[in-house]
Amino acid sequence: MxxxxxxxxxxxxxxxxxxxxxxxxxxxxxxxxxxxxxxxxxxxxxxxxxxxxxxxxxxxxxxxxxxxxxxxxxxxxxxxxxxxxxxxxxxxxxxxxxxxxxxxxxxxxxxxxxxxxxxxxxxxxxxxxxxxxxxxxxxxxxxxxxxxxxRQGTDFRGLNKKLVDEALEKKVIEKRMSLVIDCYDRSSLQRMLESSIAPFFRGISGRSAEGVAKALEGKSEKTINSFLLASLIEQGCREDVIDDLVGYVYRLPFMGMNSQELLSLFSVCDGLDMAEKGLAMALGDRSSYEEILERREQYYRRAIGGLTALELSGAVKMSALQYFYNEDLGMSGLYCGIGMRYLFDQKMPTLAMTKTRDHTKISSRGTKHLVGRGLNLALAMKEASEKVGGSGGGHDIAAGATIPNGREEDFLSEADGILARQLGL
Ligand SMILES: [Mn+2]
Structure with missing residues (x-):
C-alpha cells in the first residue's frame, strides 16, 4: 500500500x-x-x-x-x-x-x-x-x-528535510547556523558559557564568564561564534570535534524554544528516568516543565563540578592511552567523552576507572579521528579485560569493561599495549 x-x-x-x-x-x-x-x-x-x-x-x-x-x-x-x-x-x-x-x-x-x-x-x-x-x-x-x-543531522535529509522545508516555507519555524551549545541556562551569553558541558570551555565552564561576555558584548553572532571556536582550538580541540559543534538551530513553535533546548530537556527526561514528565510538558503541563528544568540544573551542576575537577587534575598518560579515576559511576561515560573531546590529549583514547565494591568499571572514549587511525575500543576493552579475568565490549569509538578489584594496573598495561598496536604508537 x-x-x-x-x-x-x-x-x-x-x-x-x-x-x-x-x-x-x-x-x-x-x-x-x-x-x-x-x-x-x-x-x-x-x-x-x-x-x-x-x-x-x-x-x-x-x-x-x-x-x-x-x-x-x-x-x-x-x-x-x-x-x-x-x-x-x-x-x-x-x-x-x-x-x-x-x-x-x-x-x-x-x-x-x-x-x-x-x-x-x-x-x-x-x-x-x-x-x-x-x-x-x-x-x-x-x-x-x-x-x-x-542523530539524524541538523540540516536533515530525505523525508525529514522535505517536512522541515515545508514548515520553514510556512514560516512556522526558522533556522540559522550556530554553535551548538549543551548548557542548562540560555538566559544570556555569559550564563550559556558558564553552564555549558559540551563544549566544555577551559577556564570558563563552571567558572565566571563575565570577562569573556563583556568583551563580546554587542558583537555579531558570527564574531562571537568565531571567537568561541578559536578558543576551543586554542585549548587543543581537533577540527573534527569542532565541526560537529556547528549546525542549524531551529526556532520552534513549542513554547518559543529553540531546537537545542527542547532536545536537552527531552534528553534529561530520558537520562533521569522521567520520560513521562517530558510528555506531560509537551501536552502543556507547566509544572512538569519546571520540574524538568530543576532536575536538569542539578544534573548539569553535578557534571560541571566533576568536569571542573577533571580539568584541574588532568588524566594520567601512558604510551597509547590516558586514564583517570572517578568515584561517580553514573557520570563516568559523560566525563570520559567530554574529557576526551575538550580537555585531554587528542592523540590517544581516554579511560575512566571507577572502583565499586566488587569490581572496577571502565568507560573508554575515542574520537572519529582516532577511529580513522585504527582505534577499536570494543576490541581493546574486550581483550585487555579478558586477560585479567573481566569482560568488556562496545563500539570502536566508545566501549566499556568490568574487571576484578586489584587488577587495574595489569589491565591498564594490557590495554596500553593493545592500543599502541592499533594506533601505531
Ligand atoms: Mn527512534
Missing part, C-alpha cells in the same frame, strides 16, 4: 475508535513521537493512555493484554509485528527500525519508512512518521527534536 493510503487508513481507524492506547520508547525520539500522537488525539477529542517503555518486550506484551479499541505503537513494533498480529488487536505501527516483513493482516497497519524507500537511520525517525500521520504543522517542534535525538 502507498504511504498516503496507509496514513489515510490509519486516520480512519482513529476516527472510529474511542479508547486508544499509545506506547512509545523512553528515548528522545520516542518521547517526541508520543508528544505528536497524544497532542493529535487530544485535538480530536479522543480518550487515550500513553506509556513510554524502556524494556520493550516484556512491557509491550502486558500493554497488549488491555482491552482497547486501538493501539498506536511508536518507535518500535516492526520487530514485534508477529506478536502484534497474533494479539488480534487493531494496531497502527509508526516505526523507522528495519522491518522484518510487510504487514499481512487487516488488523495491523505498519507505517514504516523503510517499506517506502526511505532510510530510517538518516532520513526519518519515529517522530517523522508520527508527524506525517498527524499532518499538523504546529507539531513540527517534536518532529525536529525526535530527529535530533536519533
Amino acid at each position: 502507498e504511504l498516503d493510503a496507509q496514513v489515510a487508513a490509519a486516520r480512519d481507524l482513529v476516527e472510529r475508535s474511542d479508547s486508544i492506547r499509545v506506547v512509545s520508547h523512553h528515548d528522545v525520539d520516542g518521547i517526541s513521537a508520543a508528544a505528536i500522537i497524544t497532542n493529535f488525539l487530544r485535538g480530536k477529542g479522543k480518550r487515550f493512555i500513553c506509556s513510554l517503555l524502556k524494556n520493550v518486550n516484556g512491557e509491550l506484551r502486558s500493554v497488549f493484554q488491555e482491552d482497547r479499541d486501538l493501539f498506536i505503537v511508536c518507535d518500535m513494533g516492526s520487530a514485534e509485528i508477529e506478536a502484534l498480529e497474533a494479539s488480534g488487536k487493531r494496531v497502527i505501527i509508526l516505526d523507522h527500525h528495519r522491518p522484518i516483513r510487510e504487514s499481512q493482516s487487516d488488523s495491523v497497519i505498519q507505517i514504516n519508512c523503510h517499506l517506502h524507500g526511505i532510510d530510517g537511520s538518516s532520513e526519518a525517525c519515529a517522530a517523522t512518521m508520527a508527524y506525517l500521520f498527524a499532518g499538523d504543522v504546529s507539531l513540527v517542534s517534536f518532529m525536529i527534536s525526535g530527529a535530533l535525538g536519533d
Whole structure:
C-alpha cells in the first residue's frame, strides 16, 4: 500500500475508535513521537493512555493484554509485528527500525519508512512518521527534536528535510547556523558559557564568564561564534570535534524554544528516568516543565563540578592511552567523552576507572579521528579485560569493561599495549 493510503487508513481507524492506547520508547525520539500522537488525539477529542517503555518486550506484551479499541505503537513494533498480529488487536505501527516483513493482516497497519524507500537511520525517525500521520504543522517542534535525538543531522535529509522545508516555507519555524551549545541556562551569553558541558570551555565552564561576555558584548553572532571556536582550538580541540559543534538551530513553535533546548530537556527526561514528565510538558503541563528544568540544573551542576575537577587534575598518560579515576559511576561515560573531546590529549583514547565494591568499571572514549587511525575500543576493552579475568565490549569509538578489584594496573598495561598496536604508537 502507498504511504498516503496507509496514513489515510490509519486516520480512519482513529476516527472510529474511542479508547486508544499509545506506547512509545523512553528515548528522545520516542518521547517526541508520543508528544505528536497524544497532542493529535487530544485535538480530536479522543480518550487515550500513553506509556513510554524502556524494556520493550516484556512491557509491550502486558500493554497488549488491555482491552482497547486501538493501539498506536511508536518507535518500535516492526520487530514485534508477529506478536502484534497474533494479539488480534487493531494496531497502527509508526516505526523507522528495519522491518522484518510487510504487514499481512487487516488488523495491523505498519507505517514504516523503510517499506517506502526511505532510510530510517538518516532520513526519518519515529517522530517523522508520527508527524506525517498527524499532518499538523504546529507539531513540527517534536518532529525536529525526535530527529535530533536519533542523530539524524541538523540540516536533515530525505523525508525529514522535505517536512522541515515545508514548515520553514510556512514560516512556522526558522533556522540559522550556530554553535551548538549543551548548557542548562540560555538566559544570556555569559550564563550559556558558564553552564555549558559540551563544549566544555577551559577556564570558563563552571567558572565566571563575565570577562569573556563583556568583551563580546554587542558583537555579531558570527564574531562571537568565531571567537568561541578559536578558543576551543586554542585549548587543543581537533577540527573534527569542532565541526560537529556547528549546525542549524531551529526556532520552534513549542513554547518559543529553540531546537537545542527542547532536545536537552527531552534528553534529561530520558537520562533521569522521567520520560513521562517530558510528555506531560509537551501536552502543556507547566509544572512538569519546571520540574524538568530543576532536575536538569542539578544534573548539569553535578557534571560541571566533576568536569571542573577533571580539568584541574588532568588524566594520567601512558604510551597509547590516558586514564583517570572517578568515584561517580553514573557520570563516568559523560566525563570520559567530554574529557576526551575538550580537555585531554587528542592523540590517544581516554579511560575512566571507577572502583565499586566488587569490581572496577571502565568507560573508554575515542574520537572519529582516532577511529580513522585504527582505534577499536570494543576490541581493546574486550581483550585487555579478558586477560585479567573481566569482560568488556562496545563500539570502536566508545566501549566499556568490568574487571576484578586489584587488577587495574595489569589491565591498564594490557590495554596500553593493545592500543599502541592499533594506533601505531
Ligand atoms: Mn527512534
